[in-house]
Amino acid sequence: METKPKLAMYWAASCGGCEIALVNIHEKIFDVMDSFDFMFCPCLMDTKYHDIEALADGSIAITFFNGALRTDENIHMARLLRQKSQLLIAFGSCAAEGCIPGLGNLSSRQDLMDRIYRDSLTLDDHQGPLPATSTGVVEGNLTLPEFLPVVKTLGQVVAVDYSIPGCPPESHQVWNCVNAVIQGHPLGAKGAILGGGRSTxxxxxxxxxxxxxxxxxxxxxxxxxxxxxxxxxxxxxxxxxxxxxxxxxxxxxxxxxxxxxxxxxxxxxxxxxxxxxxxxxxxxxxxxxxxxxxxxxxxxxxxxxxxxxxxxxxxxxxxxxxxxxxxxxx
Amino acid sequence: MGVGVYFCTCGGVISQQVDAQSACASIMEIPGVSYVETIEFMCAEEGKDALEQDLRRKKPKQVVIAACSPREHENTFRRVLARGEVNPYCMQMANIREHVAWVTTDPRQALTKAVSVIRGALGRVRRHESLVPESLDVCSDVLVIGAGPAGLKAALGLAKGGRKVTLVEKGPVIGGMPVRMESVFPGMECGSCMVEPLLDDILQGQHAPSITLLTLAEVVDVAGYFGNFLVKIERKPRYVSKGCIGCGECVPVCGVSEKNPFNCGMNQRQAIDFPFAGALPNLPFLNMELCVRSRGEDCKKCQQACPVENAIDFFDRGETLEVKVGAIVLAIGSRLEDCSIFPNLGYGKVEDVFTSFEFERMLAHNGPLGGELGSVTPGGRPLQTIALIHCVGSMDSRYRDYCSETCCQNAFKFNHEIHKLLPEAQVVHLYRELVAPGKGGYPLIRQGMQSPHTHAIRYSNQDDIQVTRAAERLDVRLSGDVVATADMVVLCPATIPSVDHRQLGGMMDVVCDRNGFFAELHNRTDAVQSRIRGIYLAGSCQSPMDLKQSMGQGMAVSGHVLAELVAGGMIEIEPITASVDDQRCSACGTCLPVCPFKAIHRQEDGKAWINRVLCVGCGTCVAACPGGVIKGNHFTNTAIMAEIEGVLA
Structure with missing residues (x-):
């Protein structure tokens, strides 16, 4: 029976660079493993959403949430992980402030779809189907998460305990934060920025x-x-x-x-x-x-x-x- | 205790539009509000007393005063708060009179709007900090730079007001332009006679002991700020000490001479000599570069002729002095445009073409001709016609894009003087515009124009004028046609900034305007203050101006300084200034150039430091600081955002 505190890392609208930043702490990842039960990270392991849904509320000690909120699936996971986590940390620029996905807010949903599925020069079929939440095919009904009108940050949807800035966060700063938790050091006032300075x-x-x-x-x-x-x-x-x-x-x-x-x-x-x-x-x-x-x-x-x-x-x-x-x- | 809200009905002016009862009820529902009180006329004596007593009783942490514009009564209520023992800066006014009652006809809308404005004020006031004005010891002595009319007038006014004044003059002589003039427009009084009483007061009057006059001296460094300037002055050697009685025995025995720069090189001066007859202080000075001693000869002729022992000191090395002053008056004057930059006008190439200043000296009794402008030109030709060309380089966007103000009247002064000396001489004025403001200007011009010997020709472009020598006389052509055949041509060039404007200005962060004159704080309401607190401007170093204006500015400056820099007093520093979070400043330097008051300096580590004495709290640096580390006291970002959120809530 695992008794170590649970650590989760989730990606929403994200590139994966944040996960790389985490593993870039190199051998210190073993210290993380020693101290935590790293139990959820879709980029690295095969835990299913229903496994998370099955957990008791607040049973994850820390969730590093990276990625912006672009789809209703992202929003669902943000709410779910908020509910299941003691500390929800916006990890990296996307979760904290929208980052590159957030630039989508300069265009309408329609414009984005047209640009990708209609106007792109590299398309063979400029009249092909557009992604939809539900598409009937011979085999049955295909569903996709809804593409929301605007990109939101994690903090715009759920309460966030801390944020770690950076695209991606520098690994030494990631380690500083993780180590502070391992050592039991106080993380500062709720809402604080971790792993960054106070100047420019x-x-x-x-x-x-x-x-x-x-x-x-x-x-x-x-x-x-x-x-x-x-x-x-x-x-x-x-x-x-x-x-x-x-x-x-x-x-x-x-x-x-x-x-x-x-x-x-x-x-x-x-x-x-x-x-x-x-x-x-x-x-x-x-x-x-x-x-x-x-x-x-x-x-x-x-x-x-x-x-x-x-x-x-x-x-x-x-x-x-x-x-x-x-x-x-x- | 939280926030106390005081609602002024303004005797109905507010309450007839904004229902006080409903407003107070809505305000009470806003979180953080401890109480709401209504006062009928809060700015009246009874109203202020009622406010004071209520503040004493309830001791609120912060106060919102819903009344009129803060422009009208913010200071009134700040004083009441201080009396009621609440920090005056923990108050925010909600302007529900001008912004609501006066401009909103529908009472329901007025009520909603008033509550919004008050909610904004509440959001903001909770983030106000208690601020305390600081006081600073000041030095009440004053430095005046330039001993022309403006500087002298300022120095004397200050000395009369009990101040110690250091008066620094670059040249060997004081009095500025008027002492070099035979007459001063519009009344034609003798220039040196007119200012002589002022010079005497400065040199040996009742207040002379309070004035330290340094001639042949220049300010070389200025540090510090209003109330506490440290000034370095370099006094060049005069080789003649104050023991000199001005008898002039040394002059004729001197064996070397040079073209006298004080008379535009039109006569000679000995190596030891007075600048010109009657120049004050009544001391000759020795040009050591010219003196044979500088070539190793052991000449002592002047010293031997001198009846006073040790009055002439060949070993005078000058000195560097440091003085501490509380204020600085810049009165360095201006100069005339160099006429040789206009080759078509002949200056410097064609004989008998002079500048207005050279002509001024020719007319002057203390000038090179002893005031005897005879019937021949200095070149020896008969003098029958004089052409005066006005506006040379003025009102021309290629040169000086302004009118130099004094030249027209000065040219008609010449007109008057010429006819006094040579009644039959013809005077031809070539002008672009005629400008003669004030009580005396127009009569002067009218009088000149009435003479059958005065002629006026208007031109539009200075380039169309051509001055050439034609045999014994001068041809003045306008667009190719000879419009005057003259014997002498006098050019009236534009008044331009002195050669020292940039350097002196730079030394004390006083900026120059686009014309190169010292920029005033405000061109109409504060023309004698620079943008640097404690540095004042007087006379034509600020803008071209005549003697009357210069004297007036000198007086204005002395009044300013006496009022603002109280002897033995302190200066109070308004706490609404900007401050840098020293820990967080990244030394990027963005803020440095934006401060209009030059209050920001780099510390040794490159970080910004704001001098609170100079800062006026304008907030320019707060907006510019990319790191968000400069805080505008009393106007913090959080307070402003809270106010916006309160209004929009």
């Missing part, structure tokens, strides 16, 4: 900063940035300034701008809006006093043309969970 990625970035004045914005393929200077100051739209620290500043370390996967820092309600606000202070339109409003607007447009997908860049990870939420679609 700039705090972990070793590049030198002088003055935040951006003349031209570049995409990463357009320039080879110098390895010492702040990437933002070189015109690359590094999201590090509006992103929680905790990752170790890995991307800027290898000459890539931060894309913001650790989400907004403490006290920032909307990562994209905050970046727009900050950019307003950084974009150098030269001596604005010398130009008229139209000219000013034109210069602004020219500068912003450097960011072809503004929403996708500024809200790459946080759209579903942001104040903006997405685009209102029919």
């Amino acid at each position: 990625v700039c705090a972990e970035c070793v590049r030198t900063r002088t003055e935040k004045k951006i003349r031209t914005l570049y995409r990463t393929y357009e320039i080879l940035p110098d390895a010492e200077t702040c990437l933002l100051e070189q015109g690359l739209l590094c999201m590090g300034v509006v992103t929680r620290d905790g990752c170790g500043g890995l991307c800027p370390r290898v000459n890539m701008p931060c894309t913001g996967c650790y989400g907004p820092p403490e006290g920032v309600l909307d990562q994209g809006a905050k970046m727009i606000s900050a950019l307003g202070s950084m974009l150098d339109l030269e001596d604005a006093g010398e130009v008229n409003v139209d000219d000013y607007a034109r210069r602004m447009d020219v500068l912003l043309e450097g960011i072809p997908d503004l929403a996708g860049t500024l809200y790459k990870y946080s759209l579903a969970g942001s104040i903006l939420g997405g685009k209102r679609t029919p």
Whole structure:
């Protein structure tokens, strides 16, 4: 009879990277196994939903829930696991703030279906069937989970105890959290972010900063940035300034701008809006006093043309969970 | 005790639209509300007393005052809260008069709207923190930079107000432009006579002991902030000490001379000499670069001629002084545009073409000609016609996109002076616009125009003018046609910022406007304050202006400083400022350039630090801070969000 506390990891609308982040703690996974009964993880093992439904409420000690909520199946599992778990942890950016699946909120359900099943250039049959919750075939009736109109974060549907940011969360941070539970250390106030810092990625970035004045914005393929200077100051739209620290500043370390996967820092309600606000202070339109409003607007447009997908860049990870939420679609 | 809500009926102005009873009943249902009280006229004395007593009795943690606009009475009620022993910042006003009663006709809608506004205020006030104003010791001494009319007037006003003033002048002479002028428009009084009483007051008047005048001195560094500036001043050697009695015995014995820069190079000055006759302070100065001693000769002629022992000190090394002041007055003046940038006007290439300042000096008794503008030009040709070209470089978007304000009246002053000296001379004005505001301006121009010897020609583009020498005279052409044949041409160039604007401004974070003049706090309501608290602007360093305006600004500044920087007092720092969470700041530097008041500085570790004395709580950095680590006190994000949520609930 297993007496160790039960540990579950579930994926909703997710890529699987979070599971890899967990196993990337390498041999420490044995410590996890020693301390927990790792009993549910559809990515790694064959436990069935009805096995979970059969459990008594609150019988799972910790559930790491990764993935955004895209379908009614995701919602069902979110509610079920909430009911069965003592601690429900939004694991990774998708569960915490919507992440890449959340960008679906910029399009209507119809647009998404058309794009994938009607308009895609790689389709052989542009008139084939669209996925439906119920489709009659000769063999019988096929069912699929319902594709919901908007992507939600875990916290928008059920109460979440803690969140671990990152796409995926850095393994050392995952271990810090798991180890804290193993050691019985307090995890902080309910709702707290685990495995992240209280500042921004700039705090972990070793590049030198002088003055935040951006003349031209570049995409990463357009320039080879110098390895010492702040990437933002070189015109690359590094999201590090509006992103929680905790990752170790890995991307800027290898000459890539931060894309913001650790989400907004403490006290920032909307990562994209905050970046727009900050950019307003950084974009150098030269001596604005010398130009008229139209000219000013034109210069602004020219500068912003450097960011072809503004929403996708500024809200790459946080759209579903942001104040903006997405685009209102029919 | 939670939140206390006070509902002002405003004697019916509010309650006739918003039913007080229903409103109070709805408010009581909002969680966190401890009580609701209705007061008829809360801003009246009885109303304030009633509020104070009720606060003392009930001791609420926070207070919502549902009444009028906070613009009208927020400070009134903050004072009442303080009297009632509740922190004045733990109060939020809900504007149910202007925002509801006055603009909502349907009473049901008015009630709903009033309750929403109050709910917002409640949501917000619960997140208000007790704030306490801080006080800081201040130094009440003042530094005035520039000893022209504005700086002198400010310095004297401050000294009269009991302040110690350090007055720094870059040149060897004080008094600015008027002491170099034969006459001052519009009344034609002698310029140096007009300002002489002021100069005397500064140098030896009753308040002179409070004024430390440093000539040949420049400010080289400024640190600190309002109330506590530390200023480094470099005094260059004059080689003539204060023991000098100004007798001038040293001058004629000196064997070397140079073109006198104080007379635009139109006469000579000895290596030791006065800048010009009557220049104050009445001390010559030695140009050591010119003096033969700098070439190793042991000449002591001036020292030997001097009746005062040790008045001339060849070993004067100058000095660097540090002074602590509470406020700084920038009164560094302006200069004239360099006319050689307009080759078509002939300046610098064609003989007998002068600038207005050169002409000013020619007219002046203390100038190179001793005020004797004879019937021949300095070039020796007969002087019958003088052409005055106005607006040179002014009102032209390629050069200076503004009117320099003083040149028209100055040109008609010249008109007057020329006719005084040479009644038969013809004076031709070429102007783009004629500007003569004020009581004296128009009469001056009218009077000039009435003379049969005065001619005025309007031009639209300065490029159409061509000044060339034609045999013995000067041809002034407009679009190719000769419009005047003159013997002398005087150009009236634009007034432009001095050569020191950028550097001095940069030293103290005072920004320059798009024309390069010091930017004022507000161009109509606060033109003598810079955007940096404690740094004031006086005279033409802020904008082109005449003597009257400069003197007026000097006086205004002294009033400002006397009112704001009270001797022996403290300055109170308003607690509604921004603050950086030092632990969380990532040193990205985004906030640094956005502060209009230059209150944000980097610490040694690169993190931002906000000087609370300079911060006005505008919130620009709070919005810009990408990390959300700058908090706008009293306007925190959580409080604002709670207010929005309350209104929308």
